Amino acid sequence: MTFVITGECCSDASCVAVCPMNSIHPSPGEPGFGTGASLFIDPRTCIDCGACADICPVDAAQPAEEAAPEDVERNAAYFAEREALEATDLDSWEPPTYELRGGGPRRVLVVGAGPAGMYATRELLLRTTAEITLVDRSEQLGGLVRFGVAPDHPNTKQIIGSFERIVRHPRVRWRPGTEASALPDGYDAVVHAVGARRSRRLGIPGEEAACTAEDFVAWCNGRPGAELPVELVGPRAVVVGNGNVALDLARLLLSDQLAAVSPAVRRTLAAGGIKQVVLLGRRGPDEAAYTRPALEELLAVAGDRVELRYHARPTAWTSEGLTLDTGETIAAGNLFTAIGFEGQRVDGLPFDAERGIVPNVRGAVVDRPGHYVAGWIKRGARGGIGVNKACAQETVATLVSASRGAASPGS
C-alpha cells in the first residue's frame, strides 16, 4: 500500500520536502501549486515510508488502507495523465536553490498572528538573527485558522500547535491583544500580515439583514465578542457563494453532529430549525471555487437537504426570500453570504481598493521602504493556509536582501 493526501491538505508543502522519492506534487514552483487545492501522492512511486505523514501539520497524509476510497482515487487520478518520475535518476528532481543568508535586520515587527504572520515569523527566525515582536489585536494567535476554519475540522486546527511553539522561541516577543499603533517606533522593518477578514458584499437591497460568512464562522468558533447577528428562521436558508467557506456554512447549518462547537451554539442552531439549504452559485459549476473533497463532504453530511443552483443572480432580499434576476423568489428565512473576503486599508500604507490589497513588489510595499506585507493583504483573499508559507518566504527574502545593503550579491 501507499500513502494518500486527503481533502484537509493545507498545501504548505512540508511533505514535499521530506519525500525521499519525489512522489508528492504539485511541488512549489510547479503549475497548480498554491491554487488552494490539495497536494497528491503518486501511488506508482510512493514507497510507503510514512515520512509525509510524520511531518504533516494537519494529519492529511494517511496510509491508503486507512483513507477513504475517494481520497485514494483522487490521488491516483491526478497522476493518470503524467508519466511516473524515475526518482533514482536524480536529474529528474528540481535542483536545490540557495540564497546567501546572514546579515539582515536586527529588530522586526510582525503585525498579525494568523498563518501569514506566523510563517513570516518562522522564516525570519530561520533566515536572520533578528529579534521579532509579534502583535495581534486578538488575545489568541492563529487568526482565521482559529476563528475562520470550520469547527468540525479539528485536524486543520492542529497547525495552531506549531504556531504556539514559534511564539515561545527566545527571539520572539509575543504581544497578544495589542494594536500595532500602540508600539513605539524603532524597528528596522515591519511585516503587515493583517489578512482580509471583511466579507465581500453582494450589493443588493436588503443585504444588511443577511449574515456574512465572517460573522457566522466567528460565532461558531466562539471568537470572543462574536455574536450571531441574525435570528435563525427555518426551515430553509440560502447560502450565496461557491467557495469552500460557503460549503462550510451549508454543512454547519445542516450537520446533526457538531461535537466541536459550544453547547450554546449547538442549541441556537437546533432551535433555528434550518433543515434545507439552497447553495447559490452566481456562475456555473465549472467556475466554482470549492474543492472536490469539500463538496463530497457536504453531500455526505447533507444528502438531499442541500440544493445546488448555478447561474443564479440575486437581486433583492426580503422577508419573503431571495429574488433572482429571473424574477423568481426562493422562499427562505435566512440569507448567508460567503462570496469571499477583502482586505481593509492599513493606516499609513497605500491601498489598492479595487483588489483589496496593499500594492507591493514581492512583499515590499510600494513607496514605503521598511514596510512589507504577507498573506491575503499582499496577494488578495485566495489560497489556503499553507500557501502562506511560500508567500511569507518570498516576503522575508525581499526583506533580507533589502536590509543587507548594497554589498549583497545580486542587488
Place this chain on the structure above:
Amino acid sequence: MDRTAERLLGSAERLSRDPETEIDWDAPVGDGYGMSPEWSTLYGTPYWDELTEAQQRELTRHEAASVATTGIWFELILQQLILRDVYDKPARSAEFQWALTEIADECRHSIMFARATERMVEPAYRPPLLARELGRAFKAIASGESAYAAILVAEEVLDVMQRDWMRDRRVEPLVRTVNHIHVVEESRHMVFAREETRERLAGAGRGRRWVSALVIAIAADMIVSSMVGRQVYANVGLDADRAVREARHNEHHRSLLRTSCANLMDFLGSVGLLTPAAARVYRRTGLL
C-alpha cells in the same frame, strides 16, 4: 508501534538499495564538488571569496568526506544503541525485525560511506577524540528517548544536507547516488525513531524529560561540531586558524543549518524536549 514497524518492513521490501551492486566502484571519479558549495562551512565568508574555484571544489570534497566520517561514527553508535534496546524483545515481533533491518541498513551505509570517501579524497578523517570518548560512554549507557531522539538528531542533520547535495548537478555523481541511497533508507529510520521517541516519552515526568532533553541537545552539539574540523582546512592547504575562526562566525552556514533543522526542532518541541536548558544548547550550536 508494531503497525509502524510492519509498514516499514513492507516499505523496505518495496525499495531497498544495495550500494555494493548498484554503484560501480571501479568507475573513475571526476572532479565535481563534494557537496553543494553553499553548504561549505566557509561559503559566504571573505576567505571563501579568496579561494580559486578549484580550491573551493577541493575544500567541499574534504568537507563532505569529513561529514561522511561523522556519519559512520554515529551509525556505529546507533547500531549498538538499537541492538541493546531490542536485546530481550521477542524476535517474532515486527518491531524487533525492523530494528535488525535498520542495523543492516546502517551497516551497509557505513561501508558505502567508507568506500566513497576513499574514492574521493586521500587522507582519512576521524571525529575528534573528545567526541569519540563521549560517544563511547553514550552508546554504553543511553536508553529510551535519549537514545532514539539522539539517533533522530544525527540522522536528520545529515539527511537535510544530503537531500540538497543529491539534487545538485554540480556535485560529483558518486556522492549524489550515495546520498540518495542514504536519504531513502533514512526516511524510514527517522519515522521509526520519532515513533519510538514519542512512545518512550509517554508518561515521562518533568525531571526525566529535562535530563533527556539536555542529553539529546548535548549529543546534537557534539555531532554538529564534529562534522568539519581544522584538519580539513589544513589538508586543503588553508590557514586553519583563520578558516576555523571565519567558519565559526559564518552566519550563512548557521542560518542554512537552522532552516534545515526546523522540522526537527518542531518535532522536539512537540514532544516536550525543547526545554529552556536544551534550547540554550541548540541556540549555541546554531540549530535554533
